[in-house]
Amino acid sequence: MPSNSSPEPGFARARFVLPRAPDGSDAVYLAGNSLGAQPHAAREALLSAVDEQWARVGVAGWEACGWWATPQRLGDRVGALVGAAPGQVVVGDSTSVQLFGLLIAAARLRPDRHVLLSDAGHFPTDRYLATSVARLTGLTLRTTSPDAMAPDADTAVVAVPAVDFRTGERWDLATIVDRAHEAGAVVVADLSHAVGVMPVDLDALGVDLAVGCTYKYLNGGPGAPAFAYVATRHHEVLDPPLTGWTGHADPFGMTEAWTPAPGVGRLRVGTPPMLSMLALDGALGVFDDVDLAGVRAASLALGDAFLEALPAGTDVVTPREHERRGGHVAVRVRDADGMCAALARRGVVVDARPPDLLRFGFAAPYVTLDDARTAAGELAALLWSAS
Numbered sequence: 001m002p003s004n005s006s007p008e009p010g011f012a013r014a015r016f017v018l019p020r021a022p023d024g025s026d027a028v029y030l031a032g033n034s035l036g037a038q039p040h041a042a043r044e045a046l047l048s049a050v051d052e053q054w055a056r057v058g059v060a061g062w063e064a065c066g067w068w069a070t071p072q073r074l075g076d077r078v079g080a081l082v083g084a085a086p087g088q089v090v091v092g093d094s095t096s097v098q099l100f101g102l103l104i105a106a107a108r109l110r111p112d113r114h115v116l117l118s119d120a121g122h123f124p125t126d127r128y129l130a131t132s133v134a135r136l137t138g139l140t141l142r143t144t145s146p147d148a149m150a151p152d153a154d155t156a157v158v159a160v161p162a163v164d165f166r167t168g169e170r171w172d173l174a175t176i177v178d179r180a181h182e183a184g185a186v187v188v189a190d191l192s193h194a195v196g197v198m199p200v201d202l203d204a205l206g207v208d209l210a211v212g213c214t215y216k217y218l219n220g221g222p223g224a225p226a227f228a229y230v231a232t233r234h235h236e237v238l239d240p241p242l243t244g245w246t247g248h249a250d251p252f253g254m255t256e257a258w259t260p261a262p263g264v265g266r267l268r269v270g271t272p273p274m275l276s277m278l279a280l281d282g283a284l285g286v287f288d289d290v291d292l293a294g295v296r297a298a299s300l301a302l303g304d305a306f307l308e309a310l311p312a313g314t315d316v317v318t319p320r321e322h323e324r325r326g327g328h329v330a331v332r333v334r335d336a337d338g339m340c341a342a343l344a345r346r347g348v349v350v351d352a353r354p355p356d357l358l359r360f361g362f363a364a365p366y367v368t369l370d371d372a373r374t375a376a377g378e379l380a381a382l383l384w385s386a387s
């Protein structure tokens, strides 16, 4: 099928089921930056995995249904969405587990250095894990905003998100990677808020290691497995801490000692969660015949329509410039939780983050321009009645 290079906002809406509004209609669903809506194909893939594969094939499914190879097969599918040539991405485990493994593996790539530099505003799991990894490895954790990072000859690892989970600010990965590499440090990027909503060119940027979740803009479903990326140049030296049997070079040899699988396969840990994996496999079909630059343009158009429809004086914390914006727009309000609940009662699903932010996610496959304007109108009505 030819690739759709200029998809309209809502271009794949018919391929999704949307959560219900209180009146029973489809909600204006702007929470795809937390949990993407359900693609029909994800449900179908899941049902088929349950009814035809698990039920009727049973244990032979590891080979006959291709289950065993799925972490790398799906890895290549996700890899194509983050600019990774085949063989560098594996899917499985949670973002947190993958991140833990990669932060330690990154530290092991620079054994003579002493500093782990991380984003001060990183998502909590990233901050908590960086703290633990620093304790385990003996590195000193230093935190700062990604744009203020100044790695030096003692910096082992630079850990950054592609997009700030709170403000929706998109960081300049190219500059961050260049600075890190000039200092000889290794970059670990968290793409959770970028994958599926904008193109990311991991190979071209020279990112060393990356993780990301698949339940937001990739619509893989609650708890969908995360992905991990390792640039080919690190494959043979990468020394991961989670030496599970499925990352062994010969898992069924059941040998005494752990020998890493060649390449990114060594990041496999335990038995992959096949049902979640196959739901994700179905969900990824949404991106098969569409150009991500077009998805990004449609998402930005949604954000613009939302911003233009907001009343003057609304406290928008997300930068308005396209190149500095991710997939969601955050607005500062007095009572974010109350406002979030009030919007939900009006059929607009968003989320709130402490202390005072409402986040509006613009997942172009199923969000329309009307949705974006409705959300702005409902927010305006609430702000007006609260003032």
Ligand SMILES: Cc1ncc(COP(=O)(O)O)c(C=O)c1O
Residues within 6 Å of the ligand: 094, 095, 096, 097, 123, 125, 126, 161, 165, 190, 192, 193, 213, 226
């Ligand atoms: C940047 C970032 N990293 C990680 C996570 C989550 O990690 P996990 O999938 O392990 O819950 C999120 C959101 O939940 C996130 O926004």
Ligand SMILES: Nc1ccccc1C(=O)C[C@H](N)C(=O)O
Residues within 6 Å of the ligand: 033, 034, 035, 123, 165, 192
């Ligand atoms: N995984 C979740 C499970 C339950 C509730 C929210 C999440 C999120 O994804 C939060 C998101 N990462 C955020 O940017 O706040």
